Amino acid sequence: MSSTIRIEKFVFNDFEQNTYLIYDEESREAFIIDPGNSNPAEDDELERFIKEHDLRLTKILNTHGHIDHVFGISFIKEIFNAEFYFPFPDLPLLENIKYQSEMIGINAPKTFKPDFDLHSFDKLYLNTIPIEIIKTPGHSPGGTCLVIKEIKKIFTGDTIFFESVGRTDLWGGDYDLLIDSIKNKILPLGDDFEILPGHGPSTTIKHEKINNPYLK
Numbered sequence: 001m002s003s004t005i006r007i008e009k010f011v012f013n014d015f016e017q018n019t020y021l022i023y024d025e026e027s028r029e030a031f032i033i034d035p036g037n038s039n040p041a042e043d044d045e046l047e048r049f050i051k052e053h054d055l056r057l058t059k060i061l062n063t064h065g066h067i068d069h070v071f072g073i074s075f076i077k078e079i080f081n082a083e084f085y086f087p088f089p090d091l092p093l094l095e096n097i098k099y100q101s102e103m104i105g106i107n108a109p110k111t112f113k114p115d116f117d118l119h120s121f122d123k124l125y126l127n128t129i130p131i132e133i134i135k136t137p138g139h140s141p142g143g144t145c146l147v148i149k150e151i152k153k154i155f156t157g158d159t160i161f162f163e164s165v166g167r168t169d170l171w172g173g174d175y176d177l178l179i180d181s182i183k184n185k186i187l188p189l190g191d192d193f194e195i196l197p198g199h200g201p202s203t204t205i206k207h208e209k210i211n212n213p214y215l216k
Contacts, residue, residue, distance in 0.1 A: 003151050005129055007196070010046060012036035015068035018198055019046070020155060022148075023055050027127040030055040032082070033146060033155050034063055034198060035072030038109070043075050050080070060084045061118065061131075063157025064140045065093030066170070067100040067109070069198060074110040085124070086114035087135075090142030093171065118144060136185050138178020139166030145186060152193045154205075160186060160195060162203040165214045182215065 004025040012019050013036045023030035030050065037046050050057055057080040062069060064087060076082055086094065093100065094111055101108035119142070123130045132147040139158045143166070146155040158166035160182050168175040186195075191206035208215060 013038040037072035065090030087142030136181035
């Protein structure tokens with residue numbers, strides 16, 4: 001039986017961050033992962049897609065709290081009134097968004113207080129499809145991956161990329177913890193899982209086991 005889950009990828013903001021919209025074709029329910037839309041043109045692109053496909057955007061899920069992954073939260077809350085799920089170990093990043101923006105010389109985006117701690121859930125459901133929540137700290141204390149086993153996809157935020165891994169020189173970063181998260185939380189899912197990272201192209205667990213220099 002073919003899945004009714006669809007995934008749309010948007011590349012937003014100056015950091016070329018991957019924002020994912022996942023939706024169920026039957027119920028039209030949609031979740032957004034790491035909304036990075038940062039200007040009116042990107043806002044319009046996202047809103048137009050959602051409305052043209054008659055989707056009900058019900059949840060915002062953040063893999064972590066760095067600025068390039070939270071630009072679009074206020075827009076989505078205001079336009080779609082979606083529930084905001086955020087990993088609470090990264091609350092200091094969200095609460096200090098102005099400091100994050102000052103570090104890179106940009107204006108701070110408006111943010112919202114999360115509605116729920118993402119880490120208080122083992123899974124969430126898109127219609128009837130479970131999305132498992134896996135804690136993968138290292139890039140940041142609240143680093144999180146989202147797994148849809150039915151279609152063998154894992155959204156990894158900035159934990160692992162195509163032949164690379166997330167940086168650990170920012171607040172709360174821990175290289176050893178990052179590698180442990182990857183080796184013990186992500187790789188065991190299986191070689192045929194597709195990795196959908198927060199930046200860059202998708203990859204597979206098998207490819208990263210063979211080719212990622214950080215996992216040797």
